[in-house]
Amino acid sequence: MNYLQLFKYNQRLIIFGFLLNFFSSFGQTYVHAQFVPSFINDFQLTNTQFGLIYAVATLAGAFSLMYFGKFIDQIDLKNYVLIVTGVLIIACLVILSAQNFWFLGFGIFLNRLTGQGLLTHISLTSMARYFNKMRGKALSFAVLGHSGGQAVFPILMAFLVSWLGWREAIGIEIILILFILIPFIFYVFKKPIKIVEKIKEVKAEEDPKNETSEEISFEKSWKRREVFRDTRFFLFVFSAFSLHFLVTGFHFFQVDIALSKGWSANWIAVCFIAYAFARASSSIFTGILIDKFSGIKLTPFFLIPLMAGLITMIFFDHYLIAFPYLIGMAISTGMMASINSAVLAELYGVKTLGAIRGMYGTFVIASTSLAPFIMGYLIDSGFDFNFIMTIALISLGIASLLNVKLWKDSEKAITVP
Structure with missing residues (x-):
């Protein structure tokens, strides 16, 4: 089954996954960045003070995700996503009405937890849980929501902040959630979700006597403490932590990187068009590879494009080097997604994928909160x-070697005991 056929027969769930990732943008750094100057000015904060507030809120959201993420395994999916969406609206209201940095920080915490954390968590967990043979393609469809959000919301929010003000811009975020996301959630769950992964299943799906396409085979449950004792989990987490840490840090200091190379800040921004296209294309192609080979077999390779991009940055200063650098980064992040x-x-x-993915997400989000501070400290230290980038290259090389071990260890073990 190709992408178009998968979408045709499973469009409600596919669009559901896409939209959750799309609206998770309201909790992502690339949208928050549009409000930072206004926050600093209105709340009379320094860059360091706001950076600390943002880091603490993000870390709190990361560790909260480990707890709240498990409820996707225990609560009806419709109710769970509506609760999360409702809390996201509350988060926006808290930020919108904040009169001091305490309420601002609390609002950012809720926003990071529900937006960056739980909406993405629900989307990707649902795709991985409901689909089996077409899992890779389904995940790729959902991940495109991130690319769509990156293309739309930073520009939209920057325009709204300059035109109406930051509080009004956040108010429009609430309106978009209320009139687009929530109605679609009710539409998705108005009747039972049926998954079709083969063309020949279409007739079976339409036959009320045949419920095969609705069934999901749940394997033996892994408890979180069992996962913590499994070295394969941490082999994979190291590569995820390294990638997200480095990408966040390099994005955060992209203007400084451009200036250090003698490029203009506008040039690096223009090159992000290529980044968005490469990331989306990478996600789509990776979905095909996952369905053909498996995700585990791809783990030793997904960091290589970023490593190649860093090598070009280390040895060359020409402004066109921005393209292989950002495209390499985009391919790796698209594959990882x-x-x-x-x-x-x-x-x-x-069966317990929600709880396990919540643990995984905690490490990932923690890396995004630490990156600006650690990388900023290195820059300030001279x-x-x-x-x-040389240190980054070494860490990515180590992560790739650990992923080879993950692959080999997984071949020796039964995939799901």
Whole structure:
């Protein structure tokens, strides 16, 4: 079954996954960045003070995800996603009405937990759980929501902030959630979800006597403490932590990187068009590879494009080098976005995938909160970007070797005991 056929026969769930990732943008750094100057000005904060507030809120959201993420395994999916969406609206209201930095920080915490954390968590967990043979393609469809959000919301929010003000812009976020996302959630669950992964299943799906396409085979449950004792989990987490840490840090200091190379800040922004296209294309192609080979078999390779991009940045300064650098980064992040949930499902099954993915997400989000501070400290200490990228290259090489071990260890073990 190709992408078009998969979408045709499973469009409600596919669009559901896409939209959750799309609206998770309201909790992502690339949208929050549009409000930062206004926050600093209105609440009379320094860059360091706001950075600390943002880091603490993000870390709190990361560790909360480990607890709240497990409820997707225990609560009806419709009720769970409506609760999360409702809390996201509350988060926006808290930020919108905040009169001091305490309420601002609390609002950002709720926003990061529900937006960046739980909406993405629900989307990718649902795709990995409901689909089996077409899991890779389904995850790729859902991940495109991130690319769509990156293309639409930063520009939209920047325009609204400059035109109406930051409080009004956040108010429009609430309106979009209320009139687009929530109605579609009710539409998705107005009747039972049926999954079709083969053309010949279409007739079976339409036959009320045949419920095969509705069934989901749940394997033996893995408890979180069992996963913590499994070295394969941490082999994979190290590569995920490394990738998200480095990508977040390099995005955060992208203007400084451009200036260190003698490029203009506008040039690096223009090159992000290529980044968005490459990331989306990478996700789609990776979905095909996952369905053909498995996610685990791809883990030794997904960091290689970013490593190649860093090598070009270390040895060359020409402004066109921005393209292989950002495209390499985009390919790796696009592959990772599709691979991560597939790997966790292949290793541990889908029955407790929500709890396991919540643990995984905690490490990922924690890395995004630490990156600006650690990388900023290195810069303030006098280390140049070539040195930082060399260290990054070494860490990615180690992560790739650990992923080879993950692959080999997984071949020796039964995938789902």
